[in-house]
Structure formats: C-alpha cells, structure tokens
Amino acid sequence: MAPSTRSEDGPLTAGGDQAAPRPGRAGHQSAPSRQGPQNHPNRADGIGKRSLTGRLWRRLPKGIRTPVGLIAAVVALAWIAMCLFGAQVAPHDPLAQELPRFTPPGSTAWLGTDELGRDVLSRILSGARVTIGLALALVVMSMVVGSLLGLVAGYFGRWVDETVMRFTDLVMAFPTVILAMVTAAALGASLFNAVLAALVVSWPQYARVVRSMVLSLRTSEFVASGRLLGFSPARSIRLDILPNVSGPTLVLASLDIGTAALLLSGLSFLGLGAKPPTPEWGSMVSSAVQHFDKWWLGVFPGLAILTVVISFNFLGDALRDAFDPEAGEA
Amino acid sequence: MSPDSELTDPGPALGPGGEAGPVRRGPAHAVLWRYIGKRLLIAVGLLWGMTLVTFALTNLVPGDPVAAALGQRAADDPAIVERFRQQYGLDQSLAGQYWDYLVRLVHLDLGTSWQTHNPVARDLAKAIPATMEIAFGAIIMAALIGISFGAWSAYRKGKMADQILRLVSLAGISLPTFWVAIVFFYAFYYRLGWAPGSGRLSPGMPAPPKITGMYTVDALLTGQWSVFMDASAHLVLPTAVLTLYTIGLLTRFSRTSFLEVLDKGYIEAAKAKGLPGRTIFFKYVLRAGAIPILTVIGLAFGSLLSGTVLVESIFGWPGLGSYAYQAASRLDLLAVMGVGLFVGLVYLCINLVVDLAYGFIDPRVRVG
Numbered sequence: 001m002a003p004s005t006r007s008e009d010g011p012l013t014a015g016g017d018q019a020a021p022r023p024g025r026a027g028h029q030s031a032p033s034r035q036g037p038q039n040h041p042n043r044a045d046g047i048g049k050r051s052l053t054g055r056l057w058r059r060l061p062k063g064i065r066t067p068v069g070l071i072a073a074v075v076a077l078a079w080i081a082m083c084l085f086g087a088q089v090a091p092h093d094p095l096a097q098e099l100p101r102f103t104p105p106g107s108t109a110w111l112g113t114d115e116l117g118r119d120v121l122s123r124i125l126s127g128a129r130v131t132i133g134l135a136l137a138l139v140v141m142s143m144v145v146g147s148l149l150g151l152v153a154g155y156f157g158r159w160v161d162e163t164v165m166r167f168t169d170l171v172m173a174f175p176t177v178i179l180a181m182v183t184a185a186a187l188g189a190s191l192f193n194a195v196l197a198a199l200v201v202s203w204p205q206y207a208r209v210v211r212s213m214v215l216s217l218r219t220s221e222f223v224a225s226g227r228l229l230g231f232s233p234a235r236s237i238r239l240d241i242l243p244n245v246s247g248p249t250l251v252l253a254s255l256d257i258g259t260a261a262l263l264l265s266g267l268s269f270l271g272l273g274a275k276p277p278t279p280e281w282g283s284m285v286s287s288a289v290q291h292f293d294k295w296w297l298g299v300f301p302g303l304a305i306l307t308v309v310i311s312f313n314f315l316g317d318a319l320r321d322a323f324d325p326e327a328g329e330a
Numbered sequence: 331m332s333p334d335s336e337l338t339d340p341g342p343a344l345g346p347g348g349e350a351g352p353v354r355r356g357p358a359h360a361v362l363w364r365y366i367g368k369r370l371l372i373a374v375g376l377l378w379g380m381t382l383v384t385f386a387l388t389n390l391v392p393g394d395p396v397a398a399a400l401g402q403r404a405a406d407d408p409a410i411v412e413r414f415r416q417q418y419g420l421d422q423s424l425a426g427q428y429w430d431y432l433v434r435l436v437h438l439d440l441g442t443s444w445q446t447h448n449p450v451a452r453d454l455a456k457a458i459p460a461t462m463e464i465a466f467g468a469i470i471m472a473a474l475i476g477i478s479f480g481a482w483s484a485y486r487k488g489k490m491a492d493q494i495l496r497l498v499s500l501a502g503i504s505l506p507t508f509w510v511a512i513v514f515f516y517a518f519y520y521r522l523g524w525a526p527g528s529g530r531l532s533p534g535m536p537a538p539p540k541i542t543g544m545y546t547v548d549a550l551l552t553g554q555w556s557v558f559m560d561a562s563a564h565l566v567l568p569t570a571v572l573t574l575y576t577i578g579l580l581t582r583f584s585r586t587s588f589l590e591v592l593d594k595g596y597i598e599a600a601k602a603k604g605l606p607g608r609t610i611f612f613k614y615v616l617r618a619g620a621i622p623i624l625t626v627i628g629l630a631f632g633s634l635l636s637g638t639v640l641v642e643s644i645f646g647w648p649g650l651g652s653y654a655y656q657a658a659s660r661l662d663l664l665a666v667m668g669v670g671l672f673v674g675l676v677y678l679c680i681n682l683v684v685d686l687a688y689g690f691i692d693p694r695v696r697v698g
Contacts, residue, residue, distance in 0.1 A: 019508075033673065044508060068493075068497060092525060107541045111384065123331055125420065129661075135374050156671075168436060169376065170376060170379040170380065171495055172382065173376045173379075173674055173678065174380060174383070174670065174674060174678060175633070175670070175673040175674065175677065176633065176636055176653055177636040177637030177639050177640065178636050178639060178658075178666075178669060178670055179383075179670070180385060181639060181654070181655065181658045182387055182388070182658050182666050183387055183660060185658040185659055186387045186661060197390075256550070258503075258504055263506075265506060266506065266508060266640050267505075269506075269640065270639070270640070270655060270659070271659065272659070282508075282646065283508070285508065285509050285512065286508075288512065289512060292515075292516065292520060293520065295516055298512050298513070298516070301509075301515060302509030302512070302513065305506045305509065306501075306504060306505060306506060306509070309501060309504040309505075309506070310501055310504035312583060313504050314500060314501055317500070
C-alpha cells in the first residue's frame with residue numbers, strides 16, 4: 001500500500017531544463033535547518049544546468065555511500081547477476097532429482113535438498129531469473145500502461161480525464177491482493193497470468209502521478225508556446241511533456257520493484273503463479289508448508305525474497321532522496 | 331484521500347474533486363451532511379463498479395466456474411452440469427444474471443456460495459469477526475509502536491537510533507508476510523512451543539456463546555476466563571505477523587510527518603518559551619502530525635484486511651482471507667464478490683471517517 005499513499009505527493013521534482021525555476025525552489029532556502037548545511041553548495045551549483053544522468057551520478061553516491069547502502073547495492077547487483085547467470089552458477093540442475101531427499105544443509109547441498117531430492121541452492125539461484133525478471137517486467141509494464149493513461153488523461157482533460165481517473169479510483173478502491181488473486185484465478189494459474197493480474201492492480205499509481213505532473217506542466221509557458229507554434233499533441237507530449245515526466249516516474253518505478261516482487265511471489269505462494277517444477281521462490285515457500293519440520297525448504301527461498309525486496313527498496317529510497325531531498329527521506 | 335492539499339490550505343478544502351469556489355456559509359451541519367451524502371454517493375458508485383469488475387472478470391475469462399466448482403469428474407456429466415447451472419441461474423444470459431445479482435444485492439442478499447452451499451452473507455458473518463479480531467489487534471499495536479518509532483526517529487534525525495529505526499522499518503515493509511508467518515509458526519510453535527498451534531481455540535476448548543463473534547470479547551463478556559486466555563494465546567502469532575508490515579509502514583510515514591512539524595516555527599517558539607519537551611510533543615507535534623498519519627493508518631487497515639489472504643491459511647484461521655482464497659481458487663463468483671464488496675465497503679467507510687476526523691483534529695479543515 002505504500003506506493004498508493006506515496007503517489008499523493010505529486011510531482012517529485014521541479015520541471016526541468018526548459019522551465020524557468022519555479023518559485024518553490026526559492027522557498028526551500030528559507031527552511032535550511034532540515035537539510036543540513038552540507039546540501040547547500042551542491043544545490044547552489046545548479047540543478048537545472050546538468051543533464052539528468054549527470055545529476056543522478058553526482059547525487060546517487062550520497063545515499064549509497066554508507067556501509068548499509070553499499071551492502072544494499074552489492075546485494076542488488078549480485079541478484080541481478082544471478083538473474084543473468086544464476087543457472088550457470090548453480091552447482092546442480094534445479095530440476096534434476098539427483099540427490100538424497102530432505103538432506104539438511106551441509107556439505108552435500110549447502111542449503112539442503114527438497115522433497116524430490118532437488119538442490120535448494122540451485123533452485124534459488126535459477127529462480128532469481130523468474131522472480132526478479134518477472135518483477136522487473138511487471139514494473140516496466142505497469143509504468144508504461146499507467147504513464148500512457150496518465151499522460152492522455154492529463155493532457156486531453158475533459159471526459160478522457162474523467163473516464164481514466166474514475167477507472168483508477170475503482171481499481172484503487174479494490175483490496176490489492178484480493179483483486180490480483182481473483183484476476184489470476186480467473187485467467188488460470190500461470191506465471192504470465194500472474195504478471196497480468198499484478199499489472200491490473202499496479203498501474204493506477206503511475207497514472208495518478210503522471211497525470212498530476214502533466215496537469216501542472218500543461219499550464220507552463222514552454223508547453224503553451226509549443227502549442228502556439230502549432231505542435232500536434234503527439235509532438236508536444238514527446239518534446240515538452242515526456243522529458244519532464246520521465247525522471248520522477250522512473251524513481252517511482254524503482255521504488256515499486258520490491259512491491260512487485262512481493263506481490264508476484266505472493267501470488268505464486270497461493271498457487272496462482274508458477275507451476276510446480278518451475279523454481280519460483282514463492283511457490284518454493286508454499287511447498288515447504290507441507291514439510292513443516294524441514295525448515296530449510298521454506299527459510300532460504302524466503303530469505304532470497306527478503307534480501308531482494310529490501311535491497312531494491314533501499315536503493316529506491318536513496319534514488320528518490322537524490323532526486324528530491326525535500327521529500328522527507330522517509 | 332489527499333490530505334496534503336487540505337492541510338496547507340484551510341480554505342474551501344475537502345471537496346472530493348477539489349472544487350474551489352465561494353465558500354458556502356450555510357449552517358455547518360447542513361454543509362456537513364451534504365458532504366457526507368456526496369461521499370456516500372461516490373462510495374455507492376464505486377461499489378457498483380466493483381460488482382461489475384468482479385462479475386466481468388469471473389465471466390469473460392477462460393476459466394470455467396462450473397468445472398472449478400464441481401470438479402472435473404462431475405463436470406463431464408452434462409446432466410449434473412445442467413442442474414448446477416439451473417440451480418445457480420447460470421442458464422440465463424450474462425446480463426440477466428448480473429441484473430438478478432444487483433436486485434438481490436439491494437435486498438442485502440449476497441447469494442449462495444457454490445462451494446459451501448451456504449448463503450454468502452452467513453459465511454461472511456462467521457469469517458468477519460475472526461479476521462477483525464486479528465486486524466484490530468494488529469492495527470492498534472502497529473499504530474502504538476509505529477508512531478513511537480516514528481517520533482523517536484524524527485527526534486534523533488541522523489543519529490544512530492534514526493539509522494537503525496529506518497532500517498527496521500524498511501525491513502518491515504520488505505518482509506514477505508506469508509514467509510514470516512511460516513517462520514514464526516515453525517519457531518514459536520513447532521520448535522519452542524511458546525505459542526499454541528493453528529486455529530482459534532485449542533482442541534476441546536468450547537467456543538464462547540456468540541455475541542460479537544470475536545472469541546476473546548465474547549469470553550470476557552461471559553466471564554469465561556480460561557477460554558479468553560486460550561483464544562488470546564491463539565491470536566498472538568497471526569497478529570504479530572500482520573503487525574510487522576504495518577509497523578514498518580507507519581514508522582516511515584510518521585517520521586516524515588513529525589520531521590515536517592518539528593521544522594515549524596511554533597515548535598521553535600515553544601522551545602524558546604521553555605515548555606517541557608513532553609508538553610511540546612503531545613500538545614503540538616503529535617496533534618499537528620496526526621492527520622497524515624491517520625490517513626496512512628486508514629489505508630494500512632485496508633491493506634491489512636487483504637493481507638490476511640496470505641497469512642490466515644498458514645495459521646488455519648477461519649477468517650476472511652482463507653474464505654477469499656478458497657473462493658477465488660474455485661472461481662466461486664458470489665463468494666468472491668461478497669468478500670470484495672465487504673472489504674471495499676470497509677475501505678470506503680474508513681476513508682470517509684478519516685476525512686471527517688480531520689475536522690475534529692484540525693479545526694482549520696472545513697467542509698465546504
């Protein structure tokens with residue numbers, strides 16, 4: 001639920017290169033006590049002048065240059081590497097039933113074996129691709145769908161806006177897990193359908209944030225002058241709106257990766273995602289419920305989910321702070 | 331749902347669409363009732379939309395509810411399928427089925443569940459108190475702990491305590507609840523034996539006479555001390571699991587909220603005046619910071635209810651979550667709609683109550 005409340009914050013940063021500095025910027029200098037003095041030189045040397053990546057590069061290390069931040073970055077990078085090479089690094093075939101069943105963690109299998117004699121460590125490593133890969137895919141999909149709808153709603157206003165926003169309200173009024181669960185159950189249990197079901201509940205926050213940014217951009221002078229020059233809506237959106245909306249939206253997306261991984265593994269845990277042989281972490285935890293005394297079956301895949309979610313959430317937080325130090329570093 | 335704008339602007343706030351206009355100066359209660367009426371209308375519209383969405387989802391998709399309800403063997407027998415479809419009105423057109431459902435809904439009849447063969451309303455009446463028992467406990471615990479953590483973190487901004495609390499709250503929102511539930515059950519029941527096993531009561535313990543349906547409350551009301559102790563012991567683990575996530579959420583939001591207040595000039599003034607720190611916190615910081623926190627508590631309660639889906643099955647807790655899960659996995663259309671409508675209704679009511687509560691906490695917020 002965190003993202004839905006977060007989306008009320010509206011635009012995460014000020015306009016951008018074309019826009020004149022907003023009056024709000026000056027206002028922040030009157031409240032220096034919260035920022036601490038060390039932030040000021042940084043801000044003074046010109047937020048508006050640098051490119052997006054340049055700004056990011058200069059600011060990103062601040063949130064990450066703590067011991068915990070470094071650990072989070074290393075863990076996240078390690079898991080991304082496992083996404084790509086996990087199957088190659090794994091000591092065993094994740095599907096091969098070749099070891100003694102229910103071996104406790106030890107020298108035979110570092111994290112033990114499951115009820116079919118499969119190596120838990122290998123399944124976790126190869127499962128990284130499934131869980132993280134799908135979470136990333138889900139975030140990209142909901143960002144694209146939500147932003148498109150938000151763009152259209154904010155730019156065209158009137159009945160388009162009304163329709164899109166009422167639909168957004170409707171989806172957000174639904175209890176998230178229940179709506180995703182019903183959708184997944186209705187579509188039939190498969191990984192692809194689980195992603196679709198999660199998409200149904202995760203696009204609205206992007207639509208809301210993007211719409212509110214577009215609404216404030218629309219009244220700005222550079223957008224109006226573009227219209228006076230005879231820009232078509234498509235051109236106006238591509239040249240004037242999109243570049244100003246993309247940064248904050250990407251930050252929102254980075255904060256959403258953890259939530260997406262939790263939702264997808266939750267659906268798989270309920271038996272509405274990955275089918276049994278697939279090494280998916282949520283379904284591994286789920287099958288551990290039947291073998292309660294074999295603690296290693298459930299503990300390790302769950303730890304994998306936890307480390308992924310916590311490291312991505314931490315990096316997302318750092319990224320948001322880098323973009324918008326005023327957002328309260330919560 | 332957007333307290334931020336209402337906070338900063340004491341003028342004509344609280345209109346759902348944010349319509350600014352001349353402030354009406356009618357009798358206060360008339361304006362208030364008109365506002366409540368408007369919000370209720372919107373709520374009814376949203377609930378209607380929810381029935382439409384669930385109905386569409388469960389009907390326009392490849393899954394076959396009849397096969398899901400009867401099992402494949404029975405579904406192969408055309409006679410059984412025919413009788414089933416007749417019994418539940420599935421032989422009518424989709425529009426006809428939907429209309430029937432709406433008509434019955436207006437009469438507060440939620441229909442009959444395909445899997446339990448009971449009226450959905452009766453099933454819900456049994457499941458809701460079980461879930462509320464955990465959810466109330468969890469939200470109260472989480473609010474107390476989360477707000478304290480948030481305040482502690484905000485007062486010690488940048489210090490060691492703040493760093494640790496920020497990590498703890500981040501961990502809280504990053505925990506897969508279903509996994510925590512299993513780990514807790516394994517550790518505290520199976521290994522340590524500190525907590526009782528699954529279910530709401532130990533085997534052999536009689537359920538207290540039904541008053542509210544919440545066993546602890548009923549046992550207290552009828553003075554059955556041993557039943558109360560047993561029911562409470564069973565509550566501890568599921569409540570703790572649901573509390574963890576909510577603590578993380580509330581700590582993060584109250585920290586932000588308190589930081590904002592602590593930065594205000596009047597806090598500085600209160601300090602300069604020499605007011606004791608406790609007075610400053612309870613009279614100024616807590617009151618001013620409460621509004622955004624209240625919103626998040628409302629939202630958190632809603633997500634708590636839907637989070638029970640992942641937790642209740644592990645603890646064998648016969649509540650809303652277990653019911654919703656069984657209904658969804660068998661495409662039990664009416665039961666799913668019943669749960670969805672109930673949770674949606676709770677959600678909308680909480681939002682309304684929270685919005686109205688703003689007026690009491692912060693008199694500057696006016697309904698207009």
